[in-house]
Amino acid sequence: MGVDIRVENLNAWYGQVHTLKDVTLHIQANQCTALIGPSGCGKSTFVRCLNRMHETNPIARAEGSVKMGGVDIYHDASPVEIRRRVGMVFQRPNPFPSMTIYDNVASGLKLNGYRKRRVLDEVVERSLKQAALWEEVKDDLKKKSGASLSGGQQQRLCIARALAVDPEVLLMDEPASALDPVSTAKIEDLIFELKSQYTIVIVTHNMQQAARVAERTGFFLTGRLVEFDATDKLFTNPSDKRTEDYITGRFG
Amino acid sequence: MRIKFQQKLDELKERLLVMAGLVEQAIQRATEAYSSRDMDLCELVSLSEPAINRMEHEIDQLALDLLAMEQPMAVDLRFILAVIRINADLERVGDQAVNIANRVKDLGASSHDLPVDIPKLAQLSTAMIRKALQSFIEADTEMAEGVLLLDDQVDELNRDAFRTLGAMIQEHPERTSEALNALVISRNLERVGDHATNIAEDVIFWVSGADVRHHFAANAAAAEAEEPAR
Numbered sequence: 213m214g215v216d217i218r219v220e221n222l223n224a225w226y227g228q229v230h231t232l233k234d235v236t237l238h239i240q241a242n243q244c245t246a247l248i249g250p251s252g253c254g255k256s257t258f259v260r261c262l263n264r265m266h267e268t269n270p271i272a273r274a275e276g277s278v279k280m281g282g283v284d285i286y287h288d289a290s291p292v293e294i295r296r297r298v299g300m301v302f303q304r305p306n307p308f309p310s311m312t313i314y315d316n317v318a319s320g321l322k323l324n325g326y327r328k329r330r331v332l333d334e335v336v337e338r339s340l341k342q343a344a345l346w347e348e349v350k351d352d353l354k355k356k357s358g359a360s361l362s363g364g365q366q367q368r369l370c371i372a373r374a375l376a377v378d379p380e381v382l383l384m385d386e387p388a389s390a391l392d393p394v395s396t397a398k399i400e401d402l403i404f405e406l407k408s409q410y411t412i413v414i415v416t417h418n419m420q421q422a423a424r425v426a427e428r429t430g431f432f433l434t435g436r437l438v439e440f441d442a443t444d445k446l447f448t449n450p451s452d453k454r455t456e457d458y459i460t461g462r463f464g
Numbered sequence: 465m466r467i468k469f470q471q472k473l474d475e476l477k478e479r480l481l482v483m484a485g486l487v488e489q490a491i492q493r494a495t496e497a498y499s500s501r502d503m504d505l506c507e508l509v510s511l512s513e514p515a516i517n518r519m520e521h522e523i524d525q526l527a528l529d530l531l532a533m534e535q536p537m538a539v540d541l542r543f544i545l546a547v548i549r550i551n552a553d554l555e556r557v558g559d560q561a562v563n564i565a566n567r568v569k570d571l572g573a574s575s576h577d578l579p580v581d582i583p584k585l586a587q588l589s590t591a592m593i594r595k596a597l598q599s600f601i602e603a604d605t606e607m608a609e610g611v612l613l614l615d616d617q618v619d620e621l622n623r624d625a626f627r628t629l630g631a632m633i634q635e636h637p638e639r640t641s642e643a644l645n646a647l648v649i650s651r652n653l654e655r656v657g658d659h660a661t662n663i664a665e666d667v668i669f670w671v672s673g674a675d676v677r678h679h680f681a682a683n684a685a686a687a688e689a690e691e692p693a694r
Contacts, residue, residue: 420535447537449673459537461466 214242214411215281215380217262222276224257224266231257232274233435239428241281244403244412246426246443248419250458253432255415259383262413263298264291281380296324299374299410303386305366307358307373313340314353316369320377335376342409343372344402364395371402375410382406384414388421400425419459423447431455469534473543476526480547480554483519484597486512487554490561491593491656495586497568498649509565516558523551539670546670550600553659553666557593560652560659567645567652578646579628582653585621588614589653592660599667611664612676618657625650 217239224232232254239245247255260266261274264285278285285294307316317336318326326332336353340346345368349361358369367387374382384403388396403412403425416422422429423443430440431452439446439455450456457463490512497505527548530536536544592614599607629643629650665677 419537448541450538456538460540461469 213380213409214407216241217381217411217413218277218279219262220277220279222258222261222274222278224254224261224274225272226257226269227271231435232261235276235437237430237437237440239411239413241411242407242409243427244407244414244425246422246429247413247415247432248417248422248429248459249432250463251417254435255430255432256385257435258432259300259385259413259415262381262383263300264294265300267291296320296377297379298381298383299371299377299379300383301367301370301374301385301387303389305363305370305390307361307366307369309357309359311358312354313349313356313358313361313369316358317372317376320373324377336372339372339376340369342375342406343368344398344405345369345372362395364391364398367391367395367399368402371399375406379410381411381413384412386415386417389417396421419447431458433458466534469530469536469540472526472530472534473540476523476530476544476547479519479523479526480551481597481601483516483523483551483554484600486516486519487558487561488590488593488597490516490558491564491590494561494564494568495583495590495653497565498571498582498586501568501571501573503569506565506569509561513558513562516555520551520555524548527551539673542670542673546666549666550663553662557656557659560656563652564649567649571642571645574642578642579632580625580646580650581621582625582646582649585618585625585650585653588618588621589656589660592618592657593663596660596663596667599664603667603671605668605671608664608667608671611660615657615661618654622650622654 219239220236222232222235223230235254235258247258249255257266262278262280262285266272266274274286276286280294280297283289289297308319311319314336315322317339318332321332321335326335337346337350340349345365348365349356349369358366361369367390371382371387388399391399400421403414406412414422414425426443428440429443429446431438431446431450431454433454439450439452441451446455447459450459490509493505493512494509496502497509527544530544534540592611595607595614596611599605599611625647629647633640633643662677665675668674668676
């Protein structure tokens with residue numbers, strides 16, 4: 213099951229550059245939360261703070277509190293543990309090119325020490341089914357490499373890989389921006405299906421996509437969370453003029 | 465800045481105002497025709513209907529194109545939705561004008577001593593339409609709220625018409641046809657007031673995002689006030 217995420221006064225820096233400023237918000241469990249905003253507004257930095265990926269950059273640091281299901285991820289858990297609990301899918305599908313489809317999905321489990329063939333088979337099948345890819349690849353699991361799949365299939369393979377380690381939260385950074393409309397629709401359908409089991413946070417430049425998939429949406433601007441509200445409210449009648457200017461294209 | 469989109473929104477507003485001009489003229493001519501029993505004016509009102517219907521279709525198409533091609537959000541989305549609704553209301557006002565013109569034709573040159581103040585009702589309902597459209601032009605919610613307040617007066621005048629014309633039918637059954645025509649005209653003008661109210665509500669929705677139709681906002685506020693403190 214998904215868990216809620218309580219973020220309080222989160223600040224992040226790249227060197228001297230203050231990229232995230234006093235962000236406080238509550239992400240509900242088993243909902244999809246969308247983050248929108250112009251390039252460089254801090255939304256990707258924000259999600260990278262949710263699985264402690266931000267700190268993998270040697271000049272980056274973060275301060276503040278992020279509690280995932282009540283656990284403070286910066287003080288009461290290790291980065292490795294957090295990254296198992298929080299799966300991540302990126303803009304460009306990044307399957308391991310030399311691995312088979314099967315090994316791509318099983319890689320996270322193997323890294324965590326799982327070796328039993330029966331367990332791995334079960335998890336691979338379950339994850340691929342959850343990612344709505346099983347029917348398309350079940351006969352080629354160990355014959356084809358992940359890189360041989362289409363872009364949309366590769367992205368679903370990456371989602372299956374993220375789900376295989378049984379996370380509670382799924383972070384998606386522009387998961388469909390490199391995909392055609394049919395593949396995009398599949399990813400969006402998938403988000404709808406996965407919400408019952410995971411908490412999903414999606415970063416997107418596509419506001420229609422945010423409107424379609426998310427219960428709540430946050431608007432970031434120059435590192436600050438300007439507005440966070442129910443998606444239908446934010447897109448039809450935002451409270452903040454800056455949100456309205458952005459979503460109606462009146463910026464600049 | 466989405467320049468092309470803004471130009472299209474301006475064009476949509478302009479087209480709606482042209483449509484509004486045609487409709488306003490039709491309702492004014494219809495009420496003038498009642499006072500003067502001018503059959504030529506009645507004919508002009510009937511002739512305006514195809515043009516109004518054509519404009520309704522064009523505006524709908526333009527709004528639909530903008531929804532599909534530009535995927536508007538927030539105030540732009542509310543504006544287009546308001547235009548679609550106002551467009552439909554204006555077309556219905558045009559229909560009311562034609563209905564009135566047809567009743568006036570039926571009345572023909574019959575006497576003017578009907579116990580009903582149709583000119584006052586006409587003056588009030590056309591003023592409502594004008595004010596509603598002005599509130600749209602100026603994006604003025606206060607002015608739009610003023611339109612809502614006028615509707616009760618129009619309703620009251622229409623109720624008066626039912627009472628007095630009903631009594632007239634009982635006293636002078638030979639004038640039943642005249643009285644029924646006047647009753648229908650009164651009802652048509654009351655409907656014009658209702659459409660003006662709808663337009664004003666759409667202006668409020670567009671500008672502020674508040675849905676005040678059917679007193680939703682007032683009911684919601686009352687419910688909130690009644691809710692015990694937690």
